[in-house]
Amino acid sequence: MENKLELLVETMVSKGLRMTSQRRWIAEVFSDSTGFVLPKQVHHYISERIPGVSYDTVYRNLRLLTDIGILEQFDFAGGVRFKLRCGPDSHHHHFICIKCEQTYPLDYCPMENVETTPEAFRILSHKFEVYGICGRCGTD
Amino acid sequence: MENKLELLVETMVSKGLRMTSQRRWIAEVFSDSTGFVLPKQVHHYISERIPGVSYDTVYRNLRLLTDIGILEQFDFAGGVRFKLRCGPDSHHHHFICIKCEQTYPLDYCPMENVETTPEAFRILSHKFEVYGICGRCGTD
DNA sequence: TTGCTTGCAAACTGTTTGCACGATC
DNA sequence: GATCGTGCAAACAGTTTGCAAGCAA
Numbered sequence: 001m002e003n004k005l006e007l008l009v010e011t012m013v014s015k016g017l018r019m020t021s022q023r024r025w026i027a028e029v030f031s032d033s034t035g036f037v038l039p040k041q042v043h044h045y046i047s048e049r050i051p052g053v054s055y056d057t058v059y060r061n062l063r064l065l066t067d068i069g070i071l072e073q074f075d076f077a078g079g080v081r082f083k084l085r086c087g088p089d090s091h092h093h094h095f096i097c098i099k100c101e102q103t104y105p106l107d108y109c110p111m112e113n114v115e116t117t118p119e120a121f122r123i124l125s126h127k128f129e130v131y132g133i134c135g136r137c138g139t140d
Numbered sequence: 141m142e143n144k145l146e147l148l149v150e151t152m153v154s155k156g157l158r159m160t161s162q163r164r165w166i167a168e169v170f171s172d173s174t175g176f177v178l179p180k181q182v183h184h185y186i187s188e189r190i191p192g193v194s195y196d197t198v199y200r201n202l203r204l205l206t207d208i209g210i211l212e213q214f215d216f217a218g219g220v221r222f223k224l225r226c227g228p229d230s231h232h233h234h235f236i237c238i239k240c241e242q243t244y245p246l247d248y249c250p251m252e253n254v255e256t257t258p259e260a261f262r263i264l265s266h267k268f269e270v271y272g273i274c275g276r277c278g279t280d
Numbered sequence: 281t282t283g284c285t286t287g288c289a290a291a292c293t294g295t296t297t298g299c300a301c302g303a304t305c
Numbered sequence: 306g307a308t309c310g311t312g313c314a315a316a317c318a319g320t321t322t323g324c325a326a327g328c329a330a
Contacts, residue, residue, distance in 0.1 A: 018304050018309060039294080054312050059295060061310095075215045079294070095258055104258040110250030110268055118235055118244040120275030128250055128268045135260030158284060158329050179319080194287050199320060201285095219319070286327070296317070303310075 005031040008070065008084075015068045025049050026061050035101040036074055036081035097134035106130060145171040148210065148224075155208045165189050166201055175241045176214055176221035237274035246270060 008027040013019055025046045029037060043058045062082050065071040072085040083103070086092065095104040110128050117123060148167040153159055165186045169177060183198045202222050205211040212225040223243070226232065235244040250268050257263060 020303075020310065022311075052312080055294085056296070056313085057311055073217075075217050077213075077215050095261055095263075097261075098264065104261065106254065108250070108253055110248070110253070111270075113248055113250070113253060114246065114270065117270075117272075118274060120278055121235055121237075121244065121272050122278055123235075123270055123272040124238065125272075126268070126270045128266070130251075130254065130257075130263055130266045132257075132261050132263040132265075134258060138260055138262055156284095160285065160329075162286075192287080195319085196288085196321070197286055282330090284327105284329080286325105288324090288326105290322085292319105292321075294317105294319085297315085299313090301311085301313100303308100305306105305308085 007031075011070060012065075015070075017064070017068075021050060022046060022053055022057055023061055026058070026065070030071065030082070030084045034084070035103055036076070036083045036096070038079055038081055040079075042082070093128040093130070095130045095132065095134070097137055098131050099133055099137035102134060102136075104134065147171075151210060152205075155210075157204070157208075161190060162186060162193055162197055163201060166198070166205070170211065170222075170224045174224070175243055176216070176223045176236070178219055178221055180219075182222070233268040233270070235270045235272065235274070237277055238271050239273055239277035242274060242276075244274065 005028055008031050009019060012023060026042060029042050029045050039058055039062055043055055046053045066073050069085060071082045074081045091109060093106040095106050111126055145168055148171050149159060166182060169182050169185050179198055179202060183195055186193045206213050209225060211222045214221045231249060233246040235246050251266055
């Protein structure tokens with residue numbers, strides 16, 4: 001996925017970020033993965049390329065990339081995870097494999113069918129995720 | 141909600157738990173609330189009744205009550221939260237007010253409309269939550 | 281009395297902050 | 306060269322653990 005990485009890097013630069021090697025490797029982590037990644041995994045990946053990277057650099061950049069809309073943060077039981085933000089044009093949800101943690105798009109949005117809301121409840125957002133075992137992991 | 145508290149206490153005893161004052165107050169927290177509660181809030185509530193309760197007692201019991209199916213654990217951005225488990229017979233989801241954190245039942249289950257799954261994906265569970273501002277908080 | 285529960289203290293994990301040095305533009 | 310980014314160390318919050326003493330059954 002060369003193009004995906006380049007696109008990410010360009011986006012970061014266009015947002016005014018300086019392109020450091022740390023940030024380039026972070027971009028590579030997410031351009032290679034369609035799943036949810038732990039900060040710990042990001043740090044592990046980068047420290048193999050840049051021995052001595054610090055945890056706070058990883059955290060700072062994950063937060064930064066989330067703030068500028070490149071990443072998306074999810075709160076799971078095992079800790080916070082990050083994932084490349086899907087295009088804003090394509091609203092959808094995900095099937096999530098609880099083994100390999102890869103995600104698969106789910107085009108259906110349940111809000112289409114939510115008609116009655118509690119008295120004067122103003123809807124702001126929603127979360128819909130389906131968990132299971134994907135085909136690749138199910139054959140183990 | 142006298143009955144709700146008594147029912148909770150009975151359930152705990154029937155599961156073989158000893159009824160300590162700490163546990164009774166924890167039961168009261170959840171029989172009074174339909175919302176999601178932080179461990180910190182539970183501890184605060186109890187320490188007003190039992191000065192000096194320890195955090196680990198709160199945590200131990202919240203985990204215990206979750207294990208035996210009395211409570212349910214949710215992972216939110218602000219930390220883990222607990223909530224009385226809704227009856228196993230009544231599967232439903234929730235509207236959640238992001239201000240007061242009260243919950244309102246949402247009877248519709250989106251799984252009814254999920255027909256196509258990824259190749260060989262075995263569905264195990266799902267999460268569906270609608271966030272917003274409830275009527276009481278919206279008038280501020 | 282027996283064994284489950286608690287409180288204490290300490291450890292631990294994940295995350296954040298201040299500061300001086302180093303790198304990018 | 307000015308500014309942004311990094312590494313370090315330390316602080317911090319939430320959570321978990323081992324152990325001795327306390328309490329419910």
